[in-house]
Amino acid sequence: xxxxxxxxxxxxxxxxxxxxxxxxxxxxxxxxxxxxxxxxxxxxxxxxxxxxxxxxxxxxxxxxxxxxxxxxxxxxxxxxxxxxxxxxxxxxxxxxxxxxxxxxxxxxxxxxxxxxxxxxxxxxxxxxxxxxxxxxxxxxxxxxxxxxxxxxxxxxxxxxxxxxxxxxxxxxxxxxxxxxxxxxxxxxxxxxxxxxxxxxxxxxxxxxxxxxxxxxxxxxxxxxxxxx
Numbered sequence: 001x002x003x004x005x006x007x008x009x010x011x012x013x014x015x016x017x018x019x020x021x022x023x024x025x026x027x028x029x030x031x032x033x034x035x036x037x038x039x040x041x042x043x044x045x046x047x048x049x050x051x052x053x054x055x056x057x058x059x060x061x062x063x064x065x066x067x068x069x070x071x072x073x074x075x076x077x078x079x080x081x082x083x084x085x086x087x088x089x090x091x092x093x094x095x096x097x098x099x100x101x102x103x104x105x106x107x108x109x110x111x112x113x114x115x116x117x118x119x120x121x122x123x124x125x126x127x128x129x130x131x132x133x134x135x136x137x138x139x140x141x142x143x144x145x146x147x148x149x150x151x152x153x154x155x156x157x158x159x160x161x162x163x164x165x166x167x168x169x170x171x172x173x174x175x176x177x178x179x180x181x182x183x184x185x186x187x188x189x190x191x192x193x194x195x196x197x198x199x200x201x202x203x204x205x206x207x208x209x210x211x212x213x214x215x216x217x218x219x220x221x222x223x224x225x226x227x228x
Contacts, residue, residue: 079120087123172196
């Protein structure tokens with residue numbers, strides 16, 4: 001027959017095992033809930049479902065979380081999908097890191113510029129986003145999309161007009177390649193250096209235009225250079 005001491009020890013061990021099992025189950029449940037919240041978060045961002053985003057943020061979801069598929073933050077995805085209700089909600093989060101990058105170097109400011117979303121650009125700048133950074137910049141993207149208002153806004157915020165991408169591509173080269181005649185004129189008028197060459201093709205902006213079969217842009221740049 002089990003002694004009283006042995007019985008107490010057995011019960012204590014059983015209780016400890018039960019508590020450990022409950023703790024493990026709770027941890028597994030919490031992990032499952034966190035994973036479900038992450039999935040719900042990124043789905044909600046894409047369709048501008050701010051109610052779901054608000055709910056998962058209230059449960060402690062990190063607003064700087066990166067999508068496991070493309071490595072983009074919720075705010076970058078919101079900018080790409082014009083999900084402005086979600087964007088405003090994320091921008092109001094105190095812990096949001098406004099200059100968080102995706103693996104390809106994109107930021108929310110760059111994506112907003114590419115999408116020609118001036119209100120979003122303004123809101124992101126108000127949160128303290130960096131206009132100038134190494135590599136691709138918001139001015140590159142605004143020039144490529146030909147949005148003069150955003151380009152002027154960025155230049156007013158001291159965007160470096162001859163910012164060089166990792167291969168030395170400047171905003172002027174991108175505007176020329178994309179046939180953005182007004183953007184090219186704005187950049188030239190503001191002092192962009194049309195003589196610069198990139199490191200990949202060793203071409204200047206006029207040559208970028210020629211390669212992209214936009215000879216009228218190349219002529220525009222040459223006339224500008226000829227007038228100096």
